[in-house]
Amino acid sequence: MPGADAADNVGFLLPQLGRDPADVAARAEDLGYDSVWLGELWFTASPVKLAQIVERTETVDVGSAILNTYSRSPAVLAMTAATLHRDSGGRFNLGLGTSTPKAVEDLHGMEFDDPNPARRLHECVELCREFFTGAGRVDYDGQVFHAADFPALGSDVPIYAAALGTANRRVVARLCDGWIPHNVPFPDLAESFDYIREHTPDERDAEDISVAPYVPAAVDEDPTEARDAIRGHVAYYVGNGDGYRRAVASRFPDGAEAVSEAWRSGERAAAREAVTDEMVDALGIAGTPEEAREQFDELCAMDVLDQPLVTIPQDASGVLDATIEALAPANR
Template sequence: MPTDLLLPMVSEMDDGDLAARAEDLGYDGLWLGELWGASSVVRLTEIATRTDDIDLGTAILNVFSRTPAVLAMTAASLDDVAGGQFKLGVGTSTKKSIEDLHGAEWDDPNPVRRAHETIEVTKAYLDGDERVEYDGEVFEVQDFPALGADVPVYHAALGKANRRVVARLCDGWIPHNIPFPVLQDNYEYIREHAEKVGRETTIDVVPYVPAAVADDTETARDVIRGHVAYYVGSGEGYERAVAELFPEEAEAVATAWRSGDRSAATEAVTDEMVDALGVAGTPDEARDELRDIADIDCVTRPMVTIPSNADEETARRTIEELAPSNH
């Protein structure tokens, strides 16, 4: 079963050692996120020098803090260092991150339009046929050549408007916090809109799969509860995605989190939410759940995602137990 791995965004564990171990364990791809504390671009550059054949990708770089030109140069350079094995994953991130961390305007004009134009211009700069000219609502660029780099672009789209961006422009989709029982229906929306615009390409689907393995099932499940509470509480897009299947529960989690009661928010994540939004349990239980997600028709390969609230022992064990070599 092809399987990718997302490392924690900030970790005390050595990235290069973990990446080399992931490759030895048979993981097909290794992804890094980026929010605050460490640059995934720098980390991936070091990882590229420590690995041989494993694919590398960003999951994700936000579309506000780097221009399309910078994203294109970054992707082309990393692809060169990684021997042609790099995938550029981007997304809108959250309003709090964009406004409070980066000091950018979330609604200028809106996140979906920015994602669309960023991806469209970035792809033109990467591998366009002519000198790049673009006149949009967000970006106006002219008279620079493409870089001649064949780098796939993935988008972490949640809502329908953002999924239409995937349908029109992207090589892959990285869904997060869309409950797995409704993932296929969400993909069908992408497929239908790709057909409407005349695209016949196959769109790769690599969902984040928050995962935790422990001897005690409830200990592992509590890691997923904390992960879900953080995302539902921190971003309205994540709340809406979870609410597609759990409307009342998502509202309860978000309300508690935003009131500052993180413990209550975590406790509000129900068993059914844990089952639908991650894999957790003993090694055998977690492997069975991961196989079920991999068997969803639209899924190309799951991305085992180590929650940032997992301790080092849990992180290492999860990486080992859910590796392709143990399937």
């Protein structure tokens, strides 16, 4: 929600593994979170769980963060989003992204650079928008996608994009309702959004683009355990995706390189240890409940934020309860 106080518009990224996302979503709604989001990589089919979440909740916004633009066609994405939007009474947001070569090539067996990920994202968003709200019958002829002679769905679903590189951020500027950055150091978010602002066409207002960053968070009475959870989260993403590595390297070039080199050499413990205290502070929220709330309030005070999305490190599910409680709007 652009223009809203970020402290009053907090989202929660639901776990993909372990605890049932629908149960966590219902708890998040009770705790006053404004939105719940669910990603998808493997094991859990996100739209299936999102449908359950829509049924289990009443007022909280629901979103995909993220569905990739390779494993489903724009038509399937649009139908899925329109159905969830209709069944939720207009609460659904479609979050899209290009994912990583590892997921696209090794899991889905597709070519990541054909013709290029940013072009694919651009056309997917553009075509989904036509399927949602186009006038008459939809015809589209792009470099990647084609569609002909199908009626629009009549469902104005907001579209968010997880964009790190400049090409993907231009897609946000031109076409999207929201931006979901991940692993952009918090002090660099404003400058990163300035690039979006500079490339927003005259017919659009950049201030209408909601900035909804992932906020990796771990709350534990032992602050060392909490900070180690963030180290593991950063090491996993920097080690597995060049886009994430480049985002972190924009502020921590030596640190990102050390983490990436250790992870790709199979030295996972060394990769986590290479995440410095400065990196933890710039990329996550970690500490006791009191420390975490103070850090989160400072983050929410940043003018660029519209909707922080609290994110639990996937290999730190033991901190879920403490984190969702400590950072809940009802408890702050």
